[in-house]
Amino acid sequence: MKPYRVAILGCRSRGSSAARVYHTHPRTELVGLCDLLEDRLNTLGDELSIKARFTDLDEMIRQTKPDIVAIPTAPALHAPLALRVLEHGVNIEVEKPMGMDLIETDAVMNKADEKGVQVAVHHQWRLSAWTQAINQVYQAGDIGELRYIYASGKGYYGGFGLMEIGTHLLTHMIKFGGHCQSVTAHATTRGHTITPQDVLPAPRGNGTIAGDRVTASLQFANGVTGTLLQHHFNKIELDAHVVELYGTEGRLMWHPQGAWKLPNPHVLPTNNLDQWQALTPIYPESFEQAVKSLPGNGKMNEGDYWFVDEYVRALDAGQEHECSGAEGRHVIEIIMGIFESAAYGTRVDLPQLNREHPLTRWRNEEGLGAPEPMPMADADWLVEESKRLGS
Ligand SMILES: NC(=O)c1ccc[n+]([C@@H]2O[C@H](COP(=O)([O-])OP(=O)(O)OC[C@H]3O[C@@H](n4cnc5c(N)ncnc54)[C@H](O)[C@@H]3O)[C@@H](O)[C@H]2O)c1
Known part of the structure; x- marks a missing residue:
């Protein structure tokens, strides 16, 4: 079956962990990385040999056409960036906590419903x-x-x-x-x-x-x-x-x-x-096979892997x-x-x-x-x- 295309927004520690899993999972393909800071972008891009690197998230989504965008950024940015990404009509996963209050988490859910896409929260x-x-x-x-x-x-x-x-x-x-x-x-x-x-x-x-x-x-x-x-x-x-x-x-x-x-x-x-x-x-x-295929010295977490595995299952099943x-x-x-x-x-x-x-x-x-x-x-x-x- 066709792999799901995934782009990462935020390339520090959690973004790097997510990128390694999406890169090695047999049913997902890492198609783009984005960070405002070019050194972080290049460190992760070089580790996984991903050439599609962006400092503008809208540009990344327009060019790489992902099925899922992962949003591992600082807590106060979870909901605002989720809303910006959801405008493009793509599924997202956002780091926990989902929002800083109920007003912004409601806004994220309403936007996802309007666009007919999924939100997953990284509770691995x-x-x-x-x-x-x-x-x-x-x-x-x-x-x-x-x-x-x-x-x-x-x-x-x-x-x-x-x-x-x-x-x-x-x-x-x-x-x-x-x-x-x-x-x-x-x-x-x-x-x-x-x-x-x-x-x-x-x-x-x-x-x-x-x-x-x-x-x-x-x-x-x-x-x-x-x-x-x-x-x-x-x-x-x-x-x-x-x-x-x-x-x-x-x-x-x-x-x-x-x-x-x-x-x-x-x-x-x-x-x-x-x-x-x-x-x-x-x-x-x-998981074992994915760990063996991981380039470089980066570490991969089984909880993050289970989380991606579940996203593939959910999208395949329409659940x-x-x-x-x-x-x-x-x-x-x-x-x-x-x-x-x-x-x-x-x-x-x-x-x-x-x-x-x-x-x-x-x-x-x-x-x-x-x-x-x-x-x-x-x-x-x-x-x-x-x-x-x-x-
Ligand atoms: N699930 C877990 O177990 C777990 C563990 C630790 C942290 N977290 C969560 O993960 C999140 C990320 O933590 P971290 O330490 O990886 O990263 P961080 O918050 O230090 O860095 C996020 C990165 O996103 C980039 N960024 C921010 N806004 C951007 C934008 N508009 N466009 C492009 N890039 C942008 C920043 O430049 C930065 O490199 C935190 O919110 C934290 O709550 C989760």
Whole structure:
């Protein structure tokens, strides 16, 4: 079958990872690269021997006529660039989070509907080898009926963690729990419940956030409940970064580098520590061959490969990508619902009718306007936040 033509918009780290997969997957062909910075464009172009290099995205699309454009750019550019690319009537994949609020994610979905094309959001962990392993056991019914899901980030400042890592965790949670119907959340900064003064621009341009510890209770379809923790730690704790599914007959634990099953829903450390069973990762069929055919020394990630594999399957079948724009938008609905619940102290039913960013609304209602700008880099941001809090 004819390969899908793919162009990459943004050639830094995520764009390079995406380009390697699209270049080596047997059903996709990399037809163009675009970056405003020519050195990045040339480094990636030389690595993969791609001659079609552009600094203007519209020109790239006009000349290369792609079926898919990947948009791995900075968070605040996801929706604006998605809208610009969608004008050309091509399918897109956009990095997570899909947008900074619901107004812009709605605009992306409306434009895609108008043009009759697909949006996929790069939530590759939802499809990664360890998730495939968990899913296989789950679908076989080995943990019985799902009743609860626990997920935790790895220690970023709470509200920032929600936008940066929570977006991945939530897409994982809704894969198993179904869509989220309501949210109740609490957010604190240095131990006090957040106030409108604690609303800040996130590090790395990740939108408007609040709270160094965010704890959310989520009600999913089919009676499943869940807890999401995004708590700031003194240092990043990779082992904290898990999603755990609690079933009536057992448990499944996912981590970016592992997956385990506990064939028993209730455990006491005294006698059950050795009952966790390691699962075997499941790789896409053509992955090994693709890795062998990759030129240069670049690395390729199996989660990204699964993501592209799924795009090929979806386009062939005329179906939505599993990590569709609709799923990506629902994740933003949950995140905005968490911020709203934490700010106003109420339960928030989803999908919310008011699509404005709830923290911006909260500040406006207090007559505060936009918060002061903050540094982009994590470390500088934390120094500035400590100064604001007087320590
Ligand atoms: N899915 C994941 O696991 C994961 C992991 C890390 C980062 N991310 C996301 O990936 C995104 C990209 O991160 P990154 O570190 O690769 O890149 P980055 O944001 O540092 O760089 C993006 C590149 O896009 C280019 N660019 C921006 N606007 C452009 C335009 N109009 N035309 C052409 N080029 C343009 C920039 O010059 C830059 O080289 C971030 O938004 C982040 O949220 C996702």
